[in-house]
Amino acid sequence: MSVGTATMGRAQPRPMTGEEKKVIVASSAGTIFEWYDFYLYGSLATIIGAQFFSAFDVNTRNIFALLAFAAGFLVRPFGALVFGRIGDIVGRKYTFLVTILIMGFSTFLVGLLPSYAQIGWIAPVLLIVLRMAQGLALGGEYGGAAVYVAEHAPVGRRGFYTSWIQTTATLGLLLSLIVIVGLQQVMTADQFQRDLDLFLGLKGGWRIPFLGSIILLAISVWIRLQMNESPAFQKIKEEGTQSKAPLSEAFGEWKNAKLVIIALLGLVVGQAVVWYTGQFYALFFLQSILKIDLFTANVLIGWSLLIGTAGFVFFGALSDKIGRKPVILAGCLIAAITYFPLFSALTSVANPTYAKALDTVKIDVTADPAKCGSLFDPVGIRTFTEPCDIARRVLSQQAFRYNKVAGPAGSAMKVTVNGKEVPFANLADFTKGIVAEANAVGYPTPTDAAKVKATSVFSVLGTAQGLSIIAILTVMVLYVTAVYGPIAAALVEYFPTRIRYTAMSLPYHIGNGWFGGLLPATSFAIVASTGDIYAGLWYPIGFAIMTFIIGLLFVTETKDRDINTVTT
Structure with missing residues (x-):
């Protein structure tokens, strides 16, 4: 039977058995742990940069820290290939038992790494190696968990039950934020960042979440050892029909490779950019x-995640009734239409003085167009030497909106704030002068009282400002749940059992690891290039619309397929 044919009426929906429910709990618990480990680094990237890249200036060390974070995303598709192949040959259970061990020990070892000051260049090299190991493990983990749960789930309920796996990324992020915020509440900033003595000369309370993850690893491994192989894989193994070469079968045969491409462009890319916008770019935008x-x-994002997480299960269950395709594509389209007004509202509520300044303060950068190039620099490795480029980079770092004005050929660069020129002699003086002038005419100072400020985890719940921000962020989280809740079921159903682990893992991790993982840096690079704080939203909007169009034209509905019989 062709994978493109829906199998209708093979079985009636039924409640899940106790054993099947245990599968959900075991898979979800382990996957939460993996995401927790993965996001710890992202939440602490600035502090880690100071520990392991201390030989460089602040801006350079932060760039290197973010590049090390990105390394984990970039290798995820390779993990999908390696562990997907093993999962389709050896089995689901043992493959993602291996992935959780790799993730767990890599995370634990980050907490034990000596700093640059202690062992020199070996420290950042080892850090990047561990980040890549984490990315490889995550590349194999998600596909295994999703396939394992889906192959246990009864017909007509796969969207609902795999949606519990979809909650794990958000819950892992939320857990990492809770642990970090909790430690920051009981330690001084200096203790958390560098001064708390632990053992073996290691310092800094930031290490505790990494070291403590070994306990979660032990629990997760124990749970997974109790699990059995999935019935669908067990069936084809007993029949001797499992793939001997899943990589070549999945990507070397056009009938399967075509499905991988359609799944990537017509489902996953849009899902990825909506997910990373709602959970990561929103956090980046606030900070x-x-x-x-x-x-x-972190507190504001944490509350929105806590409130919105139930949406994963709601939309997963909804996709069992109306289909995966309409839920995912509607989420992409609605997000694309509403991102500009949502982020504009977020600006007005979170920092009203700043929002007003965007409209009332006019900053012009006038220069010879030949001496004023592109600032697009998503990985932070370019060096700018022209005064126009240096000045605009400073304005972008300060989040000042500016206009680029073409001046006469050969003319000197000039920066004006509401018509008043700010001299450009050197970087330090210009930065000081532009900040002072912008503050004088309306841009807020760092201590501006109108800006949202949390004094405790619960304080934001007691103000209209805090509740309004949480409401805006929760809307974006609900978009995330709409596109992400049904995606596991959709991908599992899209591919035959014999190559399912391999075939679904690659588009998922290319979409989420590359298109999604690089979104914050790329979007901010677009902001820096244009001087418009909202211009970075064109990145997720463009890809979300692309997915909506391709998905509408080429993606077939899969909710009624019997995945236990679709094997060729």
């Missing part, structure tokens, strides 16, 4: 553009 402090931003 880097609206200048909300780290604690407050």
Whole structure:
């Protein structure tokens, strides 16, 4: 039977057995742990940069820290290939038992790594190696968990039951934020970042979440050892029909490779950019553009995640009734239509003085177009030497909106704030002068009282400002749940059992690891290039619309397929 044919009426929906429910709990618990490990680094990237890249200036070390974070995303598709192949040949259970061990020990070892000051260049090299090991493990983990749960789930309920796996990424992020915020509440900033003595000369409370993950690893491994192989894989193994070469079969045969491409462009890319916008770019936007402090931003995002997480299960169950395709594509389209007004509202509520300044303060950068190039630099490795480029980079880092004005050929660069020129002699003086002038005419200072500020985890719930921000963020989280809740079921159903682990893992991790993982850096690079704080939203909007169109034209509905019989 062709994978493109829906199998209708093979079995009636039934309640899950106790054993099948145990599968959900065991798979979800382990996957939460893996995401927790993966996101710890992202949440602590600035602090880690100071520990392992201390030989460099602040800006360079932060760039290297983010590049090390990105390394984990970039290798995820390779993990999907390696562990997907093993999963389709050896089995689901043992493959993602291996992935959780790799993830767990890699995370634990980050907590034990000596700093640059202690062992020199070996420290950042080992850090990047461990980040890549984490990315490889995650590349094999998600596909295994999703396939394992889906192959246990009864017909007509796969969307609902695999949606519990979809909650794990958000819950893992939320757990990492809870642990970090909790430690920050009982330690001083210096203790958390560098001064707390642990053992063996290791310092810094930031290490505790990494070291403590060994306990979660032990629990997760024990749970997974109790699990049995999935019935669908067991069936084809007993029949001797499992793939001997899943990589070549999945990607070397056009009938399967075509499905991989359609799944990537017509489902996953849009899902990925909506997910990373709602959970990661929103956090980045609060901190880097609206200048909300780290604690407050984490608290606001944390509450929105806590409120919105139930949406994964709701939309997963909804997809069992109306289909995976309409739920995912509707989420992409609605997000694309509403991102600009949502982020504009977020700016107005979170930092009203700043929002007003965007409209009332006019900053012009006038220069010879030949001396004023592109600032697009998503990986932070370019060096800018022209005064126009240096000045615009400073304005972008300060989140000041500016206009680029073409001046006469050969003319000197000039920066004006509401018509008043700010001299450009050197970087330090210009930065000081532009900040002072912008503050004088309306841009807020760091201590502006109108800006949202959390004094505790619960304080934001007692103000209209805090509740409004949480409501806006929760809407974006609900978009995430709409596109992400049904995606596991959709991908599992899209491919035959014999190559399912391999075939579904690659588009998922290319979409989420590359298109999604690179979204914050790329979007901010677009902001820096244009001087418009909202311009970075064109990245997710463009890809979400692309997915909507391709999905509408080429993706077939899969909710009624009997995945236990679709094997060729």
